[in-house]
Amino acid sequence: MKLYALMVFYKQDDTVKLLKAAYELGSFSFFQRGSVQEFMGFTGKILVERSAVPSRSSVKEQDYLCHCYVRADGLSAVVVADGEYVQRVAFTMLTKVLDDFAQKVPPPQWAAAKDEKEIAYAQLPELLAKWQNPREADAMTRVQEEVEETKIILHSTIQSVLERGEKLDDLVEKSEGLSAQSKMFYKQARKMNRCCSWV
Structure with a gap:
């Protein structure tokens, strides 16, 4: 530019x-x-x-x-x-x-x-x-670029979790920090999402 x-x-x-x-x-x-x-x-x-x-x-x-x-x-x-x-x-x-x-x-x-x-x-x-340099002079451009960088970092983080082969279901099942009620809620929500996604 x-x-x-x-x-x-x-x-x-x-x-x-x-x-x-x-x-x-x-x-x-x-x-x-x-x-x-x-x-x-x-x-x-x-x-x-x-x-x-x-x-x-x-x-x-x-x-x-x-x-x-x-x-x-x-x-x-x-x-x-x-x-x-x-x-x-x-x-x-x-x-x-x-x-x-x-x-x-x-x-x-x-x-x-x-x-x-x-x-x-x-x-x-x-x-x-x-x-x-619009990034230095214009605050909105600076914020927009920071949002883009954050999206890239977030995408990279999610991608790295998926690449390790870990599934959220497995993590929830193994977690000791979640109560039995929270685990049941998660399983019910997953079933509802699967059911609704086929419709």
Whole structure:
């Protein structure tokens, strides 16, 4: 999973202006980086221009996905990612980036800015780096991966018990920790399950 660009735009009527951008183009050759950066900026601007206010959209271009979020106030963001980057995480990131941007840069500056340099917001490269690994940046992704790991461990544990040839019936029969009544309950439940499974 990889993020290549994170851009913040301001959409007002039919005009769209780039307010801030950060790029991670280390995977491209030195001579390609300028062209790739231009193309990503161009694509981001077109996506914001053609998106409704408010809206969220994702567009696939070859191996890349562009996720675009346009808020009701016209503040917009686009992230360019590879095809493996999870869409939910991308939109969570865009929401947080725009909220942080709106908090630190007042709305009158959005319309008045003529150039990226006029906007005092230096956090974009840091945010782009932070969200490169969704597991560290997004709590839900982290929890989901931990659940998957737990399922694998549980499956492995059950599999290892079955591989040893031990059957639950044999364990219950040999157990000294279960009363005769509990053993009888277990046997009756097994009979009922067998009976019902044939129906």
